[in-house]
Amino acid sequence: MQNFQNLAELFEFGVKTYRNPKLLNYKSSEGVWKSISADEALNRVKNIALGLYQIGIGHGDKVALLSESRPEWTLTDLGIISLGAIDVPIYTTQALPQVEFILKNSESKLIFISTKQLYERVLPALRNVGLADKVITFEKVSDDIMTLEQLEAKGEKLNKENPELYDQLKSKVNPDDLATIIYTSGTTGDPKGVMLTHSNLISNAVTCASLFTWNATDEVALTYLPLSHIFERMIIYLYLSIGIQIWYAESIDKLADNLLEVRPTVMTTVPRFLEKAEERMLAQVQKMSPLKRKLFNWAMDIARQYDPEKKFPISYRIKHKIADILVYKKLRQRFGGRFRFIVSGGAALRPDLARIFTAAGIPVLQGYGLTETSPVISVNRLERNRIGSVGPVIPGVAVKIAEDGEILVDGPNVMKGYYKNEVETQKAFYHTWFKTGDIGYLDKDGFLFITDRKKDLIKTSGGKFIAPQAIENLLSASVYVDKAVVIGEGRKFASALIFPNFEALKQFAQENNITYSNNSELVNHPKVQELYQKIVDDVNQHLAQWETIKKFAVIDGVLTIDDDYLTPTLKVKRRNVESRYRDLIESFYKE
Incomplete structure (x- = not known):
C-alpha cells in the first residue's frame, strides 16, 4: 500500500x-x-x-x-x-x-x-x-x-x-498536521469542530481504495x-x-x-436518492396497463428475495433471468447502464431496497462511519455483501462492542479531537477507543450491524427499551411516508408523528377520487387516515408488543433544514420536532 x-x-x-x-x-x-x-x-x-x-x-x-x-x-x-x-x-x-x-x-x-x-x-x-x-x-x-x-x-x-x-x-x-476542521451538524446544540489530520484521511482513502x-x-x-x-x-x-x-x-x-x-x-449515495428513484419508478408504473403493472410487481417480488450470499435453485435463476430481460434491464438503463456498484452511507439503507437494486444488476453496498472516523469504519464488498449489515470492518481499524452495546472504534482514522473543546473530546473517548454513540453488534462472520443511536433509545415508563430508528425505517419504507418520528421516552407506550411524501399521497388521492383544497384536508380525509393506519398496522406486526405504535398523527407539513428540523445531512432534530408538536404529542397520552 x-x-x-x-x-x-x-x-x-x-x-x-x-x-x-x-x-x-x-x-x-x-x-x-x-x-x-x-x-x-x-x-x-x-x-x-x-x-x-x-x-x-x-x-x-x-x-x-x-x-x-x-x-x-x-x-x-x-x-x-x-x-x-x-x-x-x-x-x-x-x-x-x-x-x-x-x-x-x-x-x-x-x-x-x-x-x-x-x-x-x-x-x-x-x-x-x-x-x-x-x-x-x-x-x-x-x-x-x-x-x-x-x-x-x-x-x-x-x-x-x-x-x-x-x-x-x-x-x-506532516502526516499529523491538521488537514481540516469539519463541524458536525449535530441534532442538538452548537456544532463541534472535528479535527482530522492528513494521516487520518490518507489512511481511510487508501484503505478503502484497496477493497x-x-x-x-x-x-x-x-x-x-x-x-x-x-x-x-x-x-x-x-x-x-x-x-x-x-x-x-x-x-x-x-x-x-x-x-x-x-x-x-x-x-x-445516501439512501434517500435510491428511495426517490423507487418512488419515481412506482409512480410511472401506476400509469401502465394492468398487465405491465402485474409484470413489474412480479419482478419486484423476485428482486426482494435476492441475496448475493445465497446460491439459488435453477427455478429462481430462470425467473430472475426473465425478470432481468423484461424489467431490470430498463432500470439499469435509467441509471446509465454501466454501474459496477454504488456505495450507500450516511443513514440506514432499507434491506428491500438494497435487494431490488442488487438483483437488478446495480449492486448497492452499505457502509458505516462518522465524521470523527474520517469516516469509514466498515463497508460491504462486492464479494462480501451481507444485506442489512454495514459490512466487515475495514483493515487497520478495530471495533469492539461495549457492555451497553455501544460501538467503540480505534485506528488511524480516528480524529485528533474536537477543536477548542477538551471537555467534549474527553467525553468522546474510553481510553483510546472512540465512542460512536451507535448501538450495534458484530455477527459470527464479522459483519457489523447498527440498531440505533444510543442517545435516541427510548425507555418507556414500564422500563422497556425501544430503538426508534428501526421503527422509523420500517414506517419510511412506505412510499407514502417521507419521515417518521417515534415518541415514547418516559411514556406508557410508543406513538409516532408521520410526515407524508406528498407527491405519492397526491397521486393516491387522484386515484381514489379524493378532493381537497389544502394539505390539512388531504391528510385528514378518512381514506388517507385509513391508508396510514394500514401502514402502521403492517409495521406493528414486525414489532414486540411494547414497541408497537399505539397512536399516531399524520402531519400536514414537511420537515426542512431551513426550519431547523433537519440537520444539513437530513437527520431529524428530535428535540426541535418534539417541541414544535408538544401539544399534539401530549394529546396522545391523555387518559
Whole structure:
C-alpha cells in the first residue's frame, strides 16, 4: 500500500501515475460538459496554494470554504491543504447563526464562496466576524472582491519567480498536521469542530481504495453529495489517488439526467436518492396497463428475495433471468447502464431496497462511519455483501462492542479531537477507543450491524427499551411516508408523528377520487387516515408488543433544514420536532 506524507502527495501521485486527460468534469453555464486534465488540475492547485501564500495565508491558518460541489471546491481544498493551512468546510444550507459560529470558533482568516447568491446570504455573518473583506469568490461578485481566477494569477506569477516554493511548502506538511476542521451538524446544540489530520484521511482513502479493483482508464465516478460532508470528501481523495474520472453532477434535481449523460461506473449515495428513484419508478408504473403493472410487481417480488450470499435453485435463476430481460434491464438503463456498484452511507439503507437494486444488476453496498472516523469504519464488498449489515470492518481499524452495546472504534482514522473543546473530546473517548454513540453488534462472520443511536433509545415508563430508528425505517419504507418520528421516552407506550411524501399521497388521492383544497384536508380525509393506519398496522406486526405504535398523527407539513428540523445531512432534530408538536404529542397520552 502506498505511503504518503500528506494529501498533496496523494493527489500528485494520482496525477503523475495516471495522467488522466479528463480528471475533473463539469457542465458549463452553456450546458456543455468540460474537462480539466490531471496536469491542469495540479497546476491550478499549485497556483491556488501559492496565491494564498502570497496574500499571507500560512501553515496552520484556517480557511473556510462555502460552496456547492464543483471542481473549484476540490481544487481550492487541495490548494489550502497543500500549503499546510486548514480547510473549514461549511454547508451551503447551514443556518446563518451556525455559519457565524463556525467562522468565529475556527478563527478562519479567509473564506472562499462560490456565488453571489451565497455571498449575499452569509454577508451578515461575515460582517459580524470581521470577514466581509476577507472573501474570495469562484464567480465574480463585484470589483472589490477577489476572484479565484485572480488568486490563481497571483500564484502563477509567484511560481514563475520561485519554481521551488510550492514543493518546499508542501514538504513541510506532516502526516499529523491538521488537514481540516469539519463541524458536525449535530441534532442538538452548537456544532463541534472535528479535527482530522492528513494521516487520518490518507489512511481511510487508501484503505478503502484497496477493497475494490479499479481501472483508471475506464472508471467513471459521478459525484453529487456535498463535499462539505466527510463521506464525499474522503471519496474524492480516493478517486484522485487512483486517477479516475470524476464528474460533478449539476445538482440533485439534474441527477437523473446526469446519470444518462455521464453513464457512471461507480457512485456514492445516501439512501434517500435510491428511495426517490423507487418512488419515481412506482409512480410511472401506476400509469401502465394492468398487465405491465402485474409484470413489474412480479419482478419486484423476485428482486426482494435476492441475496448475493445465497446460491439459488435453477427455478429462481430462470425467473430472475426473465425478470432481468423484461424489467431490470430498463432500470439499469435509467441509471446509465454501466454501474459496477454504488456505495450507500450516511443513514440506514432499507434491506428491500438494497435487494431490488442488487438483483437488478446495480449492486448497492452499505457502509458505516462518522465524521470523527474520517469516516469509514466498515463497508460491504462486492464479494462480501451481507444485506442489512454495514459490512466487515475495514483493515487497520478495530471495533469492539461495549457492555451497553455501544460501538467503540480505534485506528488511524480516528480524529485528533474536537477543536477548542477538551471537555467534549474527553467525553468522546474510553481510553483510546472512540465512542460512536451507535448501538450495534458484530455477527459470527464479522459483519457489523447498527440498531440505533444510543442517545435516541427510548425507555418507556414500564422500563422497556425501544430503538426508534428501526421503527422509523420500517414506517419510511412506505412510499407514502417521507419521515417518521417515534415518541415514547418516559411514556406508557410508543406513538409516532408521520410526515407524508406528498407527491405519492397526491397521486393516491387522484386515484381514489379524493378532493381537497389544502394539505390539512388531504391528510385528514378518512381514506388517507385509513391508508396510514394500514401502514402502521403492517409495521406493528414486525414489532414486540411494547414497541408497537399505539397512536399516531399524520402531519400536514414537511420537515426542512431551513426550519431547523433537519440537520444539513437530513437527520431529524428530535428535540426541535418534539417541541414544535408538544401539544399534539401530549394529546396522545391523555387518559
